[in-house]
Amino acid sequence: MSWFKRNKEGITTTTSEKKETPEGLWHKCPNCKTVFTQADFIKTNYVCDRCSYHERIGSEEYFQILFDKGDYTEIDANLTSGDPLNFEDTKKYTDRIAASQKSTGLKDAVRTGYGKVDGLDLVICCMDFAFVGGSLGSVMGEKMARGIDKAIELKAAFMIISKSGGARMMEAGYSLMQMAKVSGKLGQLSEHKLPYISFLTDPTTGGVTASFAMLGDINIAEPKALIGFAGPRVVKETIGRDLPEGFQTSEFVLEHGFLDYIVERSELKKTIALSLRLFKN
Amino acid sequence: MSTYLDFEEPIKELEEQIAQTKQIGLTTEVDMTEQVKKLQEKLDLKTKEIFSNLTPWQRVQLSRHPDRPYTLAYINAISDGTFQELHGDRSVKDDKAMIGGFGLLDGKSVMFIGQQKGINTKMRQYRNFGMANPEGYRKALRLMKLAEKFDKPIVTIIDTPGAFPGLEAEERGQGEAIARNIYEMMRLKVPVICIVIGEGASGGALGIGVGDKVVMLENTWYSVISPESCSSILWRSWDFKEKAAEALKLTSTDMKGLNLVDEVIQEPINGAHRSQEDMFEITKQYIKKTITELEKIKPDIRINDRIDKFCKMGVWK
Numbered sequence: 001m002s003w004f005k006r007n008k009e010g011i012t013t014t015t016s017e018k019k020e021t022p023e024g025l026w027h028k029c030p031n032c033k034t035v036f037t038q039a040d041f042i043k044t045n046y047v048c049d050r051c052s053y054h055e056r057i058g059s060e061e062y063f064q065i066l067f068d069k070g071d072y073t074e075i076d077a078n079l080t081s082g083d084p085l086n087f088e089d090t091k092k093y094t095d096r097i098a099a100s101q102k103s104t105g106l107k108d109a110v111r112t113g114y115g116k117v118d119g120l121d122l123v124i125c126c127m128d129f130a131f132v133g134g135s136l137g138s139v140m141g142e143k144m145a146r147g148i149d150k151a152i153e154l155k156a157a158f159m160i161i162s163k164s165g166g167a168r169m170m171e172a173g174y175s176l177m178q179m180a181k182v183s184g185k186l187g188q189l190s191e192h193k194l195p196y197i198s199f200l201t202d203p204t205t206g207g208v209t210a211s212f213a214m215l216g217d218i219n220i221a222e223p224k225a226l227i228g229f230a231g232p233r234v235v236k237e238t239i240g241r242d243l244p245e246g247f248q249t250s251e252f253v254l255e256h257g258f259l260d261y262i263v264e265r266s267e268l269k270k271t272i273a274l275s276l277r278l279f280k281n
Numbered sequence: 282m283s284t285y286l287d288f289e290e291p292i293k294e295l296e297e298q299i300a301q302t303k304q305i306g307l308t309t310e311v312d313m314t315e316q317v318k319k320l321q322e323k324l325d326l327k328t329k330e331i332f333s334n335l336t337p338w339q340r341v342q343l344s345r346h347p348d349r350p351y352t353l354a355y356i357n358a359i360s361d362g363t364f365q366e367l368h369g370d371r372s373v374k375d376d377k378a379m380i381g382g383f384g385l386l387d388g389k390s391v392m393f394i395g396q397q398k399g400i401n402t403k404m405r406q407y408r409n410f411g412m413a414n415p416e417g418y419r420k421a422l423r424l425m426k427l428a429e430k431f432d433k434p435i436v437t438i439i440d441t442p443g444a445f446p447g448l449e450a451e452e453r454g455q456g457e458a459i460a461r462n463i464y465e466m467m468r469l470k471v472p473v474i475c476i477v478i479g480e481g482a483s484g485g486a487l488g489i490g491v492g493d494k495v496v497m498l499e500n501t502w503y504s505v506i507s508p509e510s511c512s513s514i515l516w517r518s519w520d521f522k523e524k525a526a527e528a529l530k531l532t533s534t535d536m537k538g539l540n541l542v543d544e545v546i547q548e549p550i551n552g553a554h555r556s557q558e559d560m561f562e563i564t565k566q567y568i569k570k571t572i573t574e575l576e577k578i579k580p581d582i583r584i585n586d587r588i589d590k591f592c593k594m595g596v597w598k
Contacts, residue, residue, distance in 0.1 A: 079597050079598070080597065080598050081596075081597060081598070082596035082597055082598055083596075084539065084596040085528065085529075085530050085539075087528055088528065089515035089516055089521075089524075089525075089528065090515065090516060137595075138594075138595030138596050138597050139595075139597045141594075141595050142595050142597050145592055167483070167505045167506075169505060169506055169511055169514065169515060169529075171505075171596075172504050172505050172506075172528075172529040172530055172531065173503065173504050173505065173529075173530065173531065173536055173539060173541040174539070174541065174594060174595055174596060175505050176483060176484075176487060176504065176505040177541055177591060177594040177595070178594070178595060179460075179463060179484065179487060180463055180467070180487060180490075180491050180591040180594075181591045181592050181594060181595065183460065183463040183464045183467060183491075184464075184467040184491075184587070184588040184591050184592060185588070185592065186464065187464060187467050187468050187588070188588070206484075207483070207484055207505070209456030209457075209460070210444075210455070210456040210459040210460050210463075210484040210487075210488075211459070211460045211463055211484075212460070213456070213460070214454070214456050214457040214460040214461070215460050215461070215464055228451050228456065229444065229446070229450070229451060229455040229456035229459070229484070230446030230450070230451065230455070234446045235446055235447065235448055235451060238445075238446050238447050238448075239447060239448050243448070244448075247448070247451070248451060256452050256453070256454065257454070258454045258456075258457050
């Protein structure tokens with residue numbers, strides 16, 4: 001004898017009456033699987049309340065976290081990629097770019113904004129990993145170069161938020177030379193005695209690590225971000241054995257002397273503002 | 282014993298024929314001069330034909346030709362035996378994949394720095410296949426600063442399949458080492474010439490590749506990734522290396538065409554690997570001429586020109 005009795009068989013709701021769970025209402029932490037409402041998750045700056053896992057976020061989210069009242073001016077917003085090599089692998093490069101622009105609503109893998117952080121001037125170039133893996137191509141190089149010019153013009157500090165798999169293969173030689181280009185411009189910034197903060201987030205690898213990301217007056221990172229030159233798979237193949245626990249995490253890189261400090265996202269704005277003040281006052 | 286690539290086979294056959302004909306002339310005392318001359322003409326024609334129609338992939342193969350001279354061979358020839366190698370990064374160790382030191386170029390002191398590959402199995406291992414660790418890049422930087430202090434021009438010689446992607450390399454900051462070199466090379470007060478003599482793979486090459494003149498020998502490649510790795514990532518298979526080599530526009534002529542390098546140094550018609558002495562002489566004359574030109578420019582202007590050159594690179598809308 002059961003407690004409840006089904007009196008109609010099967011699902012009786014018709015498809016037209018079916019109600020979908022709205023997208024983006026809930027968020028499940030990929031690390032500890034805790035479920036949050038999206039609203040709560042935004043309140044914690046996309047960091048899991050329970051295990052402090054830092055979800056990857058885009059440039060707009062970082063700008064909102066950092067700039068006072070989320071207020072900033074964007075420059076070079078419409079710069080887009082050319083296709084100097086007519087590159088085609090399994091897909092045409094131009095098609096890849098178009099598809100990425102459509103799916104992300106972004107023009108390329110970096111955005112530049114300037115404004116105030118706790119009342120102090122700051123120009124930020126922030127990468128979007130969602131756009132072709134945050135890859136470094138001509139557009140990124142040029143936007144960073146112009147961002148540095150803007151910082152010099154405003155006598156402001158400069159910050160790059162890295163989140164990238166490295167160079168954009170589809171721009172081959174051009175993408176490689178962007179490493180030199182941005183590094184050269186950083187030298188000019190340095191001559192003006194303006195601070196450059198390099199903020200490394202998950203992931204920062206390849207050509208980005210081997211150029212401007214490692215050249216900050218201070219290099220800082222989010223907790224547990226993957227930071228390295230060669231990707232972990234390549235290193236594993238090279239040495240022919242498993243990688244040690246925690247290899248190429250922010251904590252590992254800090255321990256080996258290549259970072260100044262690691263900062264939780266909830267403390268980010270306060271910490272950056274203090275660093276800026278320590279350079280300035 | 283010379284090595285011949287598959288597309289060089291016709292050359293091998295003709296060279297063998299010439300040798301045989303000469304041998305017959307010697308043993309039978311019949312005058313074979315005329316025949317040898319004809320065969321030699323045929324060989325020259327064939328060589329020209331093969332080497333003027335190379336595909337990008339064939340150039341990649343040539344850049345790795347086992348008979349191709351490596352960095353130390355160039356330096357020793359150019360400095361006429363006066364090269365004095367200097368070792369160590371003063372911090373961790375001496376990287377055998379990166380060499381450097383002063384040498385005299387027709388009496389004038391020049392700092393030579395470059396990746397070194399090994400000439401046989403044992404030496405290849407010793408040289409880590411020309412893949413430098415962070416201490417290699419830091420040694421290179423130490424030597425560049427030394428040259429700057431004593432106002433000596435710098436010549437870097439690039440021949441690497443990439444910076445070493447090992448565990449210790451990561452621990453000791455491979456990324457930071459390369460980044461620091463790029464940054465510092467931009468601002469060196471002395472003339473800097475960078476010559477790709479073989480493989481110019483990505484950050485590993487750029488780590489000693491920022492200069493007033495960045496040039497490539499004719500049969501070399503320089504790009505952001507090797508055609509093999511590019512094939513494995515973009516096509517998810519190792520079988521598209523020829524296609525990748527074409528797509529990457531990595532040959533000297535392509536790179537010059539895109540203004541990503543300053544010049545192409547022509548090789549002897551049968552390639553650097555068959556006419557080594559000629560290649561050394563051509564390279565030496567190029568370095569000599571270029572140093573003289575660069576030394577006429579004031580250091581701060583030279584530095585600005587260097588930065589401007591790299592800043593112009595890129596295509597956007």
